[in-house]
Amino acid sequence: MKKLQKLTTILLLTICAIFPIAAAGQTESQTPAVTEEITADSSERTVTVTDMSGDTVTIDGEIKKIINLWPSATSSFFVIGAGDLLTGLAVNTPAVINSWTQLLYPGSTDIPAFGGISPSIEEIVNMDPDLVIVHPMTIKSGYAQQIRDIGIPAINIYFRDYESMTKAYTILGEVLGGEYQEKLIDWNAALDSRLSKIRELTEHISNEDRPVVYYTTGSAEKLTETMEANSIFSDWVESAGGYYAGRLMGENVRETTAEEVFKINPDIIICGGVNQHVAKHALETKTGWKELDAVKNNRIYTNPYGCFAWDRFGLESLLQIHYALYMIQPEIAAAAGITKDSLIDDVTDFYNTYTNFSLSRTQAENMLNGLQPDGTVEIPVQ
Known part of the structure; x- marks a missing residue:
């Protein structure tokens, strides 16, 4: 009826x-x-x-x-x-x-x-x-x-x-x-607590002293695809003590140029998406890109994903907050007890709490490294 x-x-x-x-x-x-x-x-x-x-x-x-x-x-x-x-x-x-x-x-x-x-x-x-x-x-x-x-x-x-x-x-x-x-309700409270704590840890850092962080979406070898400022991307970068490169490009920019990135010469580059390992390899090997400070100083990072990318939207974005501090301000993170081992614990605790699923430590570490559950790369470098 x-x-x-x-x-x-x-x-x-x-x-x-x-x-x-x-x-x-x-x-x-x-x-x-x-x-x-x-x-x-x-x-x-x-x-x-x-x-x-x-x-x-x-x-x-x-x-x-x-x-x-x-x-x-x-x-x-x-x-x-x-x-x-x-x-x-x-x-x-x-x-x-x-x-x-x-x-x-x-x-x-x-x-x-x-x-x-x-x-x-x-x-x-x-x-x-x-x-x-x-x-x-x-x-x-x-x-x-x-x-x-x-x-x-x-x-x-x-x-x-x-x-x-x-x-x-x-x-x-x-x-x-x-x-x-x-x-x-628990997730909302955890998010508020976690954001407040890392913002307190980084609020004393002036813009001049913050590392400039460039985010690339990991769209194969297209390194010029980024995400705009005033979004969740700039939110976790700046909460974790970085300066979001998108603010230097124009706040609504999602597609930039190699020349613009070279001019900014970011201190840190974060590769998101399923192509993140391909993008990281391209950064390390392509002319111009491999001369950037972030590459020469070994400050290129892949970004974890679970059911969805941590750096984007969804409940797993809670995990991004500590990971961002670990990448962007490692000394502050270490002083706060945020280490690779603690991040692995964070992953297993998260899925136990919200999904009622027990990941092994090996699986959790694979996720942290931007890999699939079995430890393989979803889209490998060719």
């Missing part, structure tokens, strides 16, 4: 398609507003949240089936042990479901994928989800409201830095409830 009602609504929407749909702006709700009503029967649970677009959404009943159309949020479900809730994804490729994800959640490769971020309303209905998490790029088109109009709750939990992640995970926790909410 529920599905029939949704199909009927689709027919009505199709008839009315000549009328334009009002576009929703991409804004963030400053304070996640939540109301919740719970009875003894969890199927009667009702939650009303204000999502990151400022839209108020009410969700009735227990959430058992979620379609996630924003790949950056996919890893969060696996990390908190909620992979069984995912019944549909925008994409299901090795870039999204990597070897670490498959280790932690073997069924991840079997989750159906739509092959895009805005499947048809009919496709959504056929999956019969309890909730849809939309891609932020579809907000202005009114896509989330189209889904709500057929009786399926849809929310936007967009994030780009630590502050917005805290808001997003507060909303997601309220929506999911139970043990998932407890884990996300």
